[in-house]
Amino acid sequence: MAVASTDYAVQKTVELSLRNRVLWAMLGTALLLMLCRALGILPEWLIRLPEWAIPPSDIWLDAAFSFVQNDLGLIHVTRFVAEGPLEFLLDATANLLYGKRRWPDLGPIPWTAIAAAAAVIGYYLGGWRMSLLAGGTFVWTALIGQWEIAMQTMSVLTVAAPIAFLTGLGLGILAWKYAWFDKAIKPVLSVLQTLPFFTYLLPAVIFFKVGPTAGAVATIVYAIPPMILMTTLGLKKVSTEVVEAGHMSGCTRWQMLTRVYIPTARTEILVGVNQVIMLCLAMVVLTAFIGMPGLGAKLLAMMGSFKLGRSFEIGVTIVLLAIMLDRLSKAWVVKQPEHFERGTPWWQRHIFLLFTIGAFAVFVALAQVIQVFSEIGRTQHFSRGKEIDGIIKAALDIDMVQATTEWLRWFLNVNVLIPFRNSMLWVPTPAFILLVVAFAYWLGGRRPALYATVFFTIVAFSGWWDRSVITLYTVISAVIMATLIGIPLGIFAARSEKWSRRILLACDTAQTFPSFIYLIPAIMLFGVNDVAVVFSILIFSMVPLTRYTIEGLRTVPPEMTEAADMSGASRRQKLLSVQLPLALPTMAVGFNQAIMFAFFMVIIAAFIGTQDLGQELQRTLAGTELGKNFVLGMNVSLMALTFDLTILSWAEKRKKALGLA
């Protein structure tokens, strides 16, 4: 036994020293390369790959896409699906919600009727507060004069969410039933979840024409993965006794599935519904990039022309819609059936249904008589866009505010961002890759290092190295700043129950916002430039950082903090030597999410004008350079995946070492 353990120890040290040697070799080579560059003796082809070495992958891809589209005839299939049933559904909801001239030609439904029905449903699910939230959101939307664009967004949502739900449910059932299918889709799902949103827009644009149909397809695909995961999770959790009770009751397979498994997995399936709805909303707003009309498109236009007041109002609408959909669907998750005493009459059992229909009908009828109940006209709404514009601009013009933002902008730009960016661009390509690989190796181990090598080499050969580095620079600087703010905030909040709850609630709410929203304050404060981009990414990625810091600290086992208290540790000592180390793996997950979020946001933020991949993507999404678009998207994904794999592998190992897993 003693021999064995020394053997083990020896082996461990050997491994360690090997690891160190590999690390130093990589770092040394990288440094040597940089030194040579500084001395000017590094040959050109080692600084950047020469043009001739870069394969014209975008042209190849274009050819491949066109082959699949035209020669294989796939486009006919997809067009048929899209322009047949899907477009039909989209047209129908479009007619009902905002009166597009299509079958069934009944719409638009008066806004008051929708608001009233929503209020009753809200009351049913969560009492007066939900009622107010649900009704209030629609009333606000109408009064502020955004009914039509909001309904454009909702009309896609009401088609996409159910389809995504059903597809996800079906695939989830298959994955649960057939182990081979589960094995086949697991890796696909985990990759899908690290893909930035535009990767979903791409195929949509390839196979469907730009517009609501493509937007709906992208939205549906985007929302499916979590539904699959939640469905399998729920079905697996059904207790064996319930299943056996089903068998003993003589259920056939179909009865087993529909009467036993699915109803019993209700909670997880409804959590899936919540996620589907929220992802759909987030995506629908973003499909503005591929020409989908609605709130997102309007917001894009308003921000583009720097109309801050209107942007702000649209932002509020989006946020309200997001909060409402989130809260209502979550209330539905926790809503348990209540029993009625025997002999309760039919109408009393279905009182809420009747009220919903009643309220709806009353307002539809009223709307026939009273015009404003049906539609708020162009001149009747209460939008105060111009005034808000004025106020914001005045506020920004106040000397102190202006001085602060000006100074911040100047300081960040001149002293931090630009030098950082330039130095990253200065590093020779091979040295850069070596540094990234060394980082992956140091933190994650062999596998992540291998992935890092492959992934970054692909990026180097893609022909968009500089832009990729700029993307990376934006992400890294934003995440570093987010860490500097988010983690102390989390630590502070974790000190008291009350503040933990408050901040967690704020984070939860903020996470339901479509990412677009984060651009608004950035633009307001800093205008259109690099700093605003970094700032919007910063707020967006701060949310998971703070959240996971609080969660990590709050879930440190109490025995351990008590032990520290008993050893007479001061608050600071306790934090540094007990709580933080134990919370670190959880915090790493937050850090990872922050980086992922940052990669997502970088593309969106590109809209406010940066020189990175995002902007290039923006340009190509609208156009037809699909091959190039694909290459760009792949670059962002590959870089994101490298970090994802590295950090998660570290967190995993660390958790095991601490016995927390």
Add this chain to the structure above:
Amino acid sequence: MNDATPVIAAKNVWKLFGPQPEKYLAGMEPGRSFEDIRADGYIAGVKDVSISLTRGEMLVIMGLSGSGKSTLVRCFSRLHDITGGTVEVEGQNIMALTERELIDLRRSKMGMVFQSFGLLPHRTVLENVAFPLEMRGQDRHTRRERALEMIRLVGLDGREEYFPRELSGGQQQRVGIARSLAIEPDIWFLDEPFSALDPLIRREMQDEFLRLQGMLGKSIAFITHDFDEALRLADRIAIMRNGAVEQCDTPDKIVLNPATEYVFKFTEDIDKARVVRARGLMQPLNGASPEGAPVDGMATIQALARDLVNDPREVIPVAGQDGAVAGQMKRQAALDILLGTR
């Protein structure tokens, strides 16, 4: 098939858990122990068990947790596919049934009660009890009537519209019992039905159960790990260990003649006088005719204690179920049981 056919006859049943159980069992040399099998990477949930359940009998299956009780009973209803041996239900080889036939068998003949109730959380009491009938395709009205009748039988009237989470543990198990009885099964499986309940409620439910059984007279396989419960209920007790049945006998015989060391240890601390009945000590008359009034063969020694102590006779006649003298018992033997040997 006649009345003497056992309701369930299991012969050399094996149930192995592991990667390729059939293949392993086919190639396994005979006589491998539970530990040997485990060393090969398999768990013998049920190990070479032959046991039968006769009509109207209550067979109690006992053993420590993990001894294979649940697994055995699940082999009877083919909730588990067995690895080796045969299980016959009313003369039919259950492993030869098609899926459809199996479903029909369960819909018409079997009921089961589970330790943690296994109720469907989204259905009311009424809907839970009516569930097997619904699966059978009975129309709404008759299944409602039948379910209400069952609910009344287990004493839950007035709670028909409640959801399981609105009921106490004891009430939930009553729902489980009502559901298992809804289709009027011939065979009733109960897997530790009362062990999730508090002792007081457990007692109450046992009484309730005995009342039901007195009315219905089903063939029952009842699992418990509680010896007192077993003694209260059983016609025969099967004691399991490591997947194998160590002994299957009437309570008297188990206590008086433990077949193995394990059963002996298991029964050691039991107050034997409460278990052993006069007929358990009965010996054949062999022509002798002991004098005086006979004692009831079904009476436990504890119940006879006062009389035994005062009875001057050395040999006491014992009456069979028809009241006629069927045998005799030595007073000393009875006193030994009552007071312990020595």
